[in-house]
Amino acid sequence: MTARRGWRTMGAIVLAIAGMGARTPSARYPSPIEVAVSPDGGRVYILCEGTGEVAVWDTRAGAIVKRVAVGRVPKGMSLAADGRRIWVANSWSDNVSEIDTGSLAVVRTLPAGEEPNAALADRAGRFLYVANRIGNDISVVDLGTGQEVKRLAAGRGASYLALSPDGARVYCTHIYPRMGRPRSQPESEITVIDTARQVVMERKTLANAAGVFHVALSADGRLGLAAQLRPKNLIPLAHVEHGWVFGNSLSVFGADVGEPVQIPLDELDRYYTPPFGVAIARDKSAAYVSTTGSDSVTVIDVAGLLRTIAAASPEERRMMANDLSASANYVAARIPVGHGPKGLALSPDGTRLYVANRTGDDVSVIDTASRKVTATIGLGGPGELTFERRGERLFFSARFAFQGHFGCANCHLEATFDGLEWDLEPDGFGKDIVDNRLLEDVADTAPFKWNGGNPNLETECGPRTEKYFYRAQSYSPEELFDLVAFIKSIPLRPNRHRLPNGELTAAQERGKAIFERTRKKDGTPIPQANQCAVCHSGPHYTNQKLADVGTGKPADRSPKFDTPQLTNVVLTAPYLHDGSARTLEEIWTVFNPRDQHGVTNDLQKDELNDLIEYLKTL
């Protein structure tokens, strides 16, 4: 580091500390996440997650003509077939805003489940389907009465919805994989709903997929595309140069291809990750996929894709996602766009593609003929980027890893987690397997890593990332500072298990008493080191020390692990350092035979249930 750069860094740190000392509310950036275009092409509706609004862009006036306030942290948006209604899924409000596009006002707030991420009506406008990300289900809301009539079991992390062109089916994809056996290949599913009966009629299993984002259907209904990650988490993360960390791919399904097939978006020496938004041209000439970390949109030649799939043998189809040379047969272009592209939508005539650049706070307008960005719609927001915002861009970027392979957000999906266990260290196959932990509320929980090896986030995110993960250029000191500032600012989601008045239910109260007890049921004192509330103490429910709770495996280098914080622990299954406990219950029913991880073996089953109900409130 040069002296000048060092002073600049020091100055930045001083400024940051001064500015962040009081943890002032962070600036509100629009953070556009989804776009939709009116049937006449005259309006572009832009859902802004950061400011909680739908910005309405008039294509003729070339201006934002209205900003419609919706709920907290809106994540998903859809437009009615006739264009008269917009439904916005408010992920932190657990409801859906219904907007009248005539008056451009919210006319109704509809119920949803836990953390709704997408909302979509059937063609007749009778029922609204809402994908609930942490509820792992789909709410069915009667649009006539405005009441939720039932919830359908989805996969884990139900997040994105698409309606078949004939209106007969709703397709749901999932940001997290199914809860499988430990150390098994991940798999996800596309949940297919029969809109006539409002029931799940099919579950398309997506082998080796975890982190599945948008799904789209062609206008003729014969082709479906789902954007997805293929994590290679069963092998040591030491082979970035061989591409053995992530595959970025599409699941291709429908009558055009017969049995579903997965195809790569990557090239042999370049990765485009993570694939998020999908749109298919009405004439099926092209498909478009946004890749958030690569700041680009990939253009697929659909005819070339179908030819490639048709020419493949069954074995070649099965392995196609791993053949990175295949993409040369159908990738027609990579179009650079703004920062962090997410949702995208085509104009009705197919001439323009609108791309929401979440961390860029703008929308790229692509001319689909020239495949170039011809305009950018700015959404305003703070004039300057805060440290946290710069860090957020870095967090979602894949440009630091070798060949642009992946970024922080590939494992910490949308700044959360991925529900997977990873073999991170280059210490041999199957050693030191670690569960991916939630990033919310980590700021004051040092040390980091399950073995507590990193004393602060700067070490965790800097040298460790550079040395073990990216195998390439890592962050400058300024960038590292920004990145850590962002991670520390990641907000804690509302806890759905607490009563609105802050009180505990009877079961939660009983569970709290068990959590805080100092004696067994027979009156025997419980040693301090074995009391729940001693190790899981403080505002984050961690004493920030290492402990041996009897869960170490022969392949672990040490039986001692960092005591994890418990805030929102209910979200983060699987559990224990290596993800071997698939549920909270298994922590004690399976992995605590000698009462080393708290004293639980004197508890009746209903008492253990009470303890778990309390843990869900933390």
Add this chain to the structure above:
Amino acid sequence: MKKMVLLAVLAGAALAAPPGMPRFRWENFTTADGLPDNHVFNVCVDGDRVWAATENGLGLYQDGKWRVFTPKDGLAHRAVLYVAPDPRTGDVWIATMGGLSRYSAGRFDTFTQLNSGLANDVVYGVSVQGDFVWAATAAGGSRLNTRTGEWTLFNERNTPMYEIWTYAVDAKPGKVYYAVWGGGVLEYDVNSDRWKDYNDPDGETEIVLYKDQGLVHEITTSVSYAERDGILWVATYFGASRYDGRNWHNFLEKDSGLPSNFLNQVKAVDGKRAWFSTDKGLAYYDGENWAVYRPALDTHKPEMLVRDRAGAVTRVGVDTAPAHHYVLGVDFQGEDIWVATAKGLSHGIRVREEGSR
């Protein structure tokens, strides 16, 4: 001796048989037809799907074909004891000897005493009540709130359940009933959130000392609540009971048309009518008259007996019968009936005759 009495009654009352008791043409399924096992513990009709809970897997009959599910497919255990559909979602809940499974569009999700809040892996019965799934287990009742994932257990510590071996559950919108094997019947009132127990007033004796003064016996095997009429039907190993909220009426082999006091299941049609699965045949009660369907106990030939309100018994000529006289459960498919027996699954196809009802 009983046989002689029956024959005497048959001979004396052949002409007095009431018309109109339902008649069926029976089609029987065994492993030869694709049924997973001939020991069928229960049967569940779910629209055009029929689920067979067998000792060695779950059978699904649809479009004239059998499909078999086993633990290899994700089912909790091969021994399936009960199946309950959720008509709102189209999912099916499956009680097994190794946990509770949910089948949803090809995917099994399994809840056990280790991976969830389920009280015990031996699940005898399950019933769906809106967003709640109620299970009857060998260690009490369990209720899953499918929206929140919360499990609530019901046992001797929070209900008047002195015996925790729950054998069946029937959850209706207003009330939930548990058959507690050796502990009578438990009632949960949804509105008041209160439990109440019903027991045999003369204790566990196998002799009914106080006829119609209470539940016929503590060893209950099945409950069926006709909520519209407010009538509870109970099956025990020593007779059946009907309760209207004030009065009990007990049915015994000696003074009703039940072919046996040993009952595996009762299933209400309404407050007046019910079907009884016994070890000596399938019985139907229409409020006055009784009918029994079975292969004859001695000759094994198809048999249908009708007993009128006066006690006169008529033998009705039939060509077919359920697969076996040991009947474990029934379910309805329109006017048809499906019957789980110890030696196969039977489909009773309603035969319409003049005067029948």
